[in-house]
Amino acid sequence: MTDLRRLLSQALSSALDAACPDHPVAAPTVGPCQDPRFGDYQSNAAILAAAALKRPPRELAEAVVGALKAESLCAKVEVAGPGFINFHLLPFRIAALLSEMADDPCCGIPPAEKPKRIVVDFSSPNTAKAMHVGHIRSTFLGDALARIARAVGHEVITDNHLGDWGTQFGMLIHGYRRFLDREAEKKDPVTEFERLYRLVSAQAEAEASTREAARRELAALHAGDPENLRIWKEIADLSFTEFEKTYRRLGVRFDHHLGESFYNPQLPGVVEELCRLGIAEESEGAVCIFFRNDPALKDVAPMIVRKKDGAFLYATTDLATVRHRVREWKAEEMLYVTDARQQLHFKQVFSAAARWAAAPGNTLLPSLDARPPALRHIVFGTILGADKKPIKTRTGNPIKLTDLLDEAESRALGMIEERNPELTPSARPAAARAIGIGAVKYADLSQNRNLDYVFDWKKLLALQGNTAPYLIYAYVRIRSIFRQDGAAEAATEALETTSVLSHETELALAKKLIQFGDAVHSVLDDCRPHLLANYLYDLATRFSRFYEACPVLKAPEPERAARLFLCGLTARTLRRGLDLLGIETIEEM
């Protein structure tokens, strides 16, 4: 679909060349105006060029506008303020863009100029433990980023790096052998594993014999004891089955779930290679990587890749994981969606991986001319309770994700029954699910990810404000129009009539619609899905204003057809946008 900003930028670039050939502005940026009174799009390129050339900015801007050839796009181009160039689009061009967008299977999202193969690493729950609020942000952010990266044409591989090989298995296996309740395991395996772990860990604290027993079970597991391996696998499989239920409920999908255990056999080789290449060295009995030449890391503790007892750590696993993704998957970029507390760890891993990739004779890169991967830590803050402390249950435990989702759905169901008793009972569960789970996801995704946020049921389920229910309600209102007699067929033949858009709320809505592609792309600049959420909220707000001001079905032709067209395109954009955030829409609520 036509990239409006690029066309304006190119026109502006030519005009700049003509007006002052020695200007230094390589690619003039054109963006939407903040205030609609100024116009539709604007650029500060003339001000920047004038500053560099020490010329009066307004004068230069006037010259640029004089040389500008944009009659096919703009009704008016004018200079304002200190030298801004403001573009006023031709209404029929807006209509033409809307028609293009409606015909575009990609909903007007332009493809990325340079498609990449990107691994998104997110969620990563621990075996034998229930998923809890701590997994929410990683799961939602990672899934949304993967969906958005795919939508613009990147090749995305999602990978769930499960915590399935920690020291906790010593205690778990000991507990399994001594205290397992088969019935409980059958009914709710993860809860039973959690019980075993708590039981043994309490005993271990009190008595040395339990500590010793757990240590022996762990050593046996590592040595390949068949029975311990079988127990380990049973625990891992049953846990994974539980995770899958939650992911299905959330609509989250992984291409791979290569946990820590997958990399375990590679770890001795990785450490050996790092030592051989001079990247790692022994220190106080452990094998460490020091960062003496890295100004940001030289003063902090080294990264340990092998403990003095010979065990490996998650730093080791993470390095092995980088290698696997580069060699086997040809990954060019990796996004690690984990919380902010792991920043130092990832800085170290990334720094070590860069040295590894640069070392002659390394096995990280598949070939000599292969480029090292871009590794990015997608940081996010903590979810807080009303007391501004990390959210917990009353007893101080993390809130289980399934409990949270159950509560979201039941609250949403209550809302629906109260506000719209006429909704047929059979449609209620699906609506409650979409609204409840969508609200929890949206609360997370609509906020700047690197901030902590306060979890508040009342706010996230509110029908007013920047919430999923508000967006879904806007969608539902549109769909309701199309269920009326005679609406459906009219919408398909509206394309030529879109030039009748004249009401200010129609134009405001139309101008927002054509920015959808920009909004989607802006997310990937810095992996911030809330930019798309902000866009959708603004779009829904503009739709609501239009809906109040302009009757659709009762309008005379050709307005009626044009408005139906706008409604149809708005619905499609809202649905696609919410889908990119991993949020379902429904037809009625």
Next chain:
RNA sequence: GCGCCCGUAGCUCAGCUGGAUAGAGCACCGGUUUUCUAAACCGGUGGUCGGGUGUUCGAGUCACCCCGGGCGCGCCA
């Protein structure tokens, strides 16, 4: 002590990476329905953008210094 993140309306948050008169929702006050879901929409009240210095045509945004809060810093993940 060192490092990272943060501080915007009474509360919860945006602010398009340096643009024009800083915006939403909640709360408070008032208005809108013979019309497609009023679960909505419109208007009003509310600001020393933590403080200071600097950079420049222009700073909530960038730099430096303070103040305040959160998190992290050798054998956990």
